[in-house]
Amino acid sequence: MPxxxxxxxxxxxxxxxxxxxxxxxxxxxxxxxxLSPWLLGLLGITAIPMLLxxxxxxxxxxxxxxVGEAQWVGFDNYREMFTADPSYWHAVRVTVxxxxxxxxxxxxxxxxxALLLNxxxxxxxxxxxxxxxxxxxxxxxxxxxxxxxxxNREGAFNSFLALFGIEGAPWVNDPQWALETLMLLAIWxxxxxxxxxxxxxKQVPTELYEAASVDGAGAWRQFTHITLPMLSPVxxxxxxxxxxxxxxxxxxxxxxxxxxxxxVDSTLMYTLHLxxxxxxxxxxxxxxxxxxxxxxxxxxxxxxLFNTGKFWVHYSDNEER
Amino acid sequence: xxxxxxxxxxxxxxxxxxxxxVLTLPLLLGAAACGGDDDSGGSGNDKIELSFFxxxxxxxxxxxxxxLDLYTSKHPNVTFKKTWQANQGYFDKLATLTAGGxxxxxxxxxxxxxxxYAERNVTxxxxxxxxxxxxxxxxxxxGLIDYGTVDGKLAGLSMGENTQxxxxxxxxxxxxxxxxxxxxxxxxxxxxxxxxVSKTAKVPGTQDPSAVYQALWVYLRQxxxxxxxxxxxAFDEADITKWFTLWKGARDTGAxxxxxxxxxxxxxxxxxxxxxxxxxxxxxxxxxxxxxxxxNTESDLGVIAYPGDPSAQWARASMYFSAFRGTKHKDAxxxxxxxxxxxxxxGKILGTDRGLPPNLDVRKTVAETATDPAMKxxxxxxxELSKKFGPxxxxxxxxGHSKVKTELVRIAEEVQYGRQTPEQGAAAFVTAAKAAIGxx
Numbered sequence: 001m002p003x004x005x006x007x008x009x010x011x012x013x014x015x016x017x018x019x020x021x022x023x024x025x026x027x028x029x030x031x032x033x034x035l036s037p038w039l040l041g042l043l044g045i046t047a048i049p050m051l052l053x054x055x056x057x058x059x060x061x062x063x064x065x066x067v068g069e070a071q072w073v074g075f076d077n078y079r080e081m082f083t084a085d086p087s088y089w090h091a092v093r094v095t096v097x098x099x100x101x102x103x104x105x106x107x108x109x110x111x112x113x114a115l116l117l118n119x120x121x122x123x124x125x126x127x128x129x130x131x132x133x134x135x136x137x138x139x140x141x142x143x144x145x146x147x148x149x150x151x152n153r154e155g156a157f158n159s160f161l162a163l164f165g166i167e168g169a170p171w172v173n174d175p176q177w178a179l180e181t182l183m184l185l186a187i188w189x190x191x192x193x194x195x196x197x198x199x200x201x202k203q204v205p206t207e208l209y210e211a212a213s214v215d216g217a218g219a220w221r222q223f224t225h226i227t228l229p230m231l232s233p234v235x236x237x238x239x240x241x242x243x244x245x246x247x248x249x250x251x252x253x254x255x256x257x258x259x260x261x262x263x264v265d266s267t268l269m270y271t272l273h274l275x276x277x278x279x280x281x282x283x284x285x286x287x288x289x290x291x292x293x294x295x296x297x298x299x300x301x302x303x304x305l306f307n308t309g310k311f312w313v314h315y316s317d318n319e320e321r
Numbered sequence: 322x323x324x325x326x327x328x329x330x331x332x333x334x335x336x337x338x339x340x341x342x343v344l345t346l347p348l349l350l351g352a353a354a355c356g357g358d359d360d361s362g363g364s365g366n367d368k369i370e371l372s373f374f375x376x377x378x379x380x381x382x383x384x385x386x387x388x389l390d391l392y393t394s395k396h397p398n399v400t401f402k403k404t405w406q407a408n409q410g411y412f413d414k415l416a417t418l419t420a421g422g423x424x425x426x427x428x429x430x431x432x433x434x435x436x437x438y439a440e441r442n443v444t445x446x447x448x449x450x451x452x453x454x455x456x457x458x459x460x461x462x463x464g465l466i467d468y469g470t471v472d473g474k475l476a477g478l479s480m481g482e483n484t485q486x487x488x489x490x491x492x493x494x495x496x497x498x499x500x501x502x503x504x505x506x507x508x509x510x511x512x513x514x515x516x517x518v519s520k521t522a523k524v525p526g527t528q529d530p531s532a533v534y535q536a537l538w539v540y541l542r543q544x545x546x547x548x549x550x551x552x553x554x555a556f557d558e559a560d561i562t563k564w565f566t567l568w569k570g571a572r573d574t575g576a577x578x579x580x581x582x583x584x585x586x587x588x589x590x591x592x593x594x595x596x597x598x599x600x601x602x603x604x605x606x607x608x609x610x611x612x613x614x615x616x617n618t619e620s621d622l623g624v625i626a627y628p629g630d631p632s633a634q635w636a637r638a639s640m641y642f643s644a645f646r647g648t649k650h651k652d653a654x655x656x657x658x659x660x661x662x663x664x665x666x667x668g669k670i671l672g673t674d675r676g677l678p679p680n681l682d683v684r685k686t687v688a689e690t691a692t693d694p695a696m697k698x699x700x701x702x703x704x705e706l707s708k709k710f711g712p713x714x715x716x717x718x719x720x721g722h723s724k725v726k727t728e729l730v731r732i733a734e735e736v737q738y739g740r741q742t743p744e745q746g747a748a749a750f751v752t753a754a755k756a757a758i759g760x761x
Contacts, residue, residue: 063420064441153581173581175738258588259409260727264734279413281724282437
């Protein structure tokens with residue numbers, strides 16, 4: 001049957017409204033059916049387990065027993081966390097320190113390299129690829145292992161320092177430096193925010209720079225008065241994402257310390273402590289409680305970031321956000 | 322935006338709905354298939370597949386697979402789904418599998434977790450099977466069976482026997498014309514021997530064992546104490562202070578490596594023990610680990626008892642095989658355990674990889690036919706030491722033991738890095754250990 005061109009749709013007359021509603025319901029249904037693979041995943045893999053973990057956080061659940069056998073303990077897990085587990089507060093301190101130092105430095109590194117790579121010269125694509133490479137590898141266990149042997153007492157880094165007659169510390173095995181080594185690993189993986197910065201930089205209209213240089217603005221002034229404000233939505237986006245990411249750091253801490261958070265708990269990230277509580281000490285109720293506190297706090301920090309955003313994020317299209 | 326179906330003819334709409342239905346169908350079928358997990362229990366000659374999970378190195382995997390294949394060749398209806406991995410992460414995985422109701426039918430476990438798993442009723446109680454004769458333990462020493470018994474239930478069948486072993490680098494000592502340490506030398510003598518080694522050989526004489534729980538355990542027993550009694554600690558702060566002070570003194574005389582190297586030794590698996598990596602003259606291990614250590618070094622290795630009176634050491638069940646209480650094939654699983662522990666051929670294949678064979682007859686055959694020099698050494702030394710063992714051996718550690726171990730490492734390292742005095746460390750450890758085993 002030939003398809004007639006789409007007619008302009010008039011507002012439905014009162015008489016046909018019923019039929020229209022029924023049709024819409026059918027269409028909604030079809031929509032949900034098409035959504036169903038994703039919906040099943042969301043419910044089965046995310047939502048239901050999450051709610052279950054909320055319930056478990058009020059029990060003494062151990063992975064070795066059935067969920068039904070877990071005893072209700074009220075707020076005991078939460079109370080223990082805040083008052084009776086010194087490692088908990090230690091882990092909080094380690095994580096906050098990590099995020100406060102590593103996130104800004106990572107963003108700075110990402111922006112710096114993005115500025116350098118925002119030039120047009122031969123082979124630029126190769127450079128961009130090379131700088132992105134660490135991030136592709138970075139999440140992997142292998143790089144953390146490489147890091148561990150590089151920042152050993154006999155590691156490559158100390159051999160390098162020895163060229164200048166400097167005797168390096170045992171970095172990863174030194175509680176003074178282990179967390180810093182971990183931060184360095186995080187900062188080195190600046191590829192993802194860098195690519196986003198690069199895309200942001202391409203969006204800045206070149207006329208602005210031309211106009212500014214006509215007015216006699218130098219490179220620094222152009223950077224602070226054009227690049228940064230124009231880039232602020234991208235900076236904001238990266239900041240939010242990387243902050244959340246920073247708080248969640250797990251793999252590298254796990255691998256560098258062999259799962260213990262050592263030496264002497266210097267790299268005991270929040271997530272690592274949580275993991276050990278749940279999977280090593282088999283105290284899954286407590287671990288669930290930790291996870292929920294974590295979720296709330298990271299959520300709160302994100303809300304705070306969004307609120308500060310009003311003061312420094314400029315959206316060029318003048319739209320009210 | 323307008324709904325996309327607007328402007329489509331009714332026929333098109335029908336066709337679209339049909340498409341949706343077709344796309345949904347596999348999803349529904351998939352969901353239904355998930356529900357159809359039937360099992361027609363195993364009896365007689367029905368095909369049975371048992372899942373089998375252990376940790377270890379490649380060598381162990383090879384031996385275990387060979388032994389299981391032997392079982393299959395004798396019982397063609399029983400096959401195995403074999404899974405193994407390195408020690409690190411093994412128990413995380415096992416706990417996860419158990420939580421999902423998918424615990425392996427048979428799994429390897431050790432004294433870190435056996436009480437926890439037994440108390441949570443994950444392990445099958447093997448005691449009734451020993452009474453009915455399906456599981457033969459008549460040739461296994463009582464100590465090993467007791468060490469697998471939790472609250473009156475036999476939670477795991479010991480698959481090996483070992484004892485503490487102090488391993489030293491013979492080649493290093495010969496090269497520097499230094500005497501070898503001997504079983505029975507006092508802790509003080511040992512430390513001054515180690516200090517001499519450090520000075521002469523320019524390699525720290527010994528790994529600092531203050532974070533090594535089995536060394537502390539021997540030390541406590543030599544002083545009339547123990548690590549646990551029933552489900553409480555059997556030592557006090559003063560004992561730990563003495564222990565930490567002893568090794569603080571050793572560090573001050575240069576007998577042990579710098580804290581970061583000690584940490585390296587504490588954090589590593591068997592293949593990177595300091596005695597193998599050449600960063601210390603001696604390491605604190607278990608006698609059955611000799612072949613694995615030897616594989617990782619060019620040097621000749623010697624092994625003796627830990628310092629002090631060797632009668633404080635005991636024959637420990639190094640690891641067990643346990644059956645999952647929820648297994649659908651209980652009898653088959655028990656029969657496999659029986660085979661692994663008692664069958665002479667299986668015993669020959671398994672050798673001393675997990676420790677001396679639990680069955681004494683099998684042990685004799687293995688000892689007589691062993692060809693690997695490191696394995697021969699293990700057997701000889703353990704035989705020698707077992708003559709010196711005292712009459713009592715500790716009971717199996719309570720649930721929370723693995724946490725006690727990690728707390729000891731953490732706190733001993735605090736003391737090693739000089740962040741806590743021995744007294745502070747001792748107080749912290751007693752508190753932490755009590756919390757770990759749930760002692761009020």
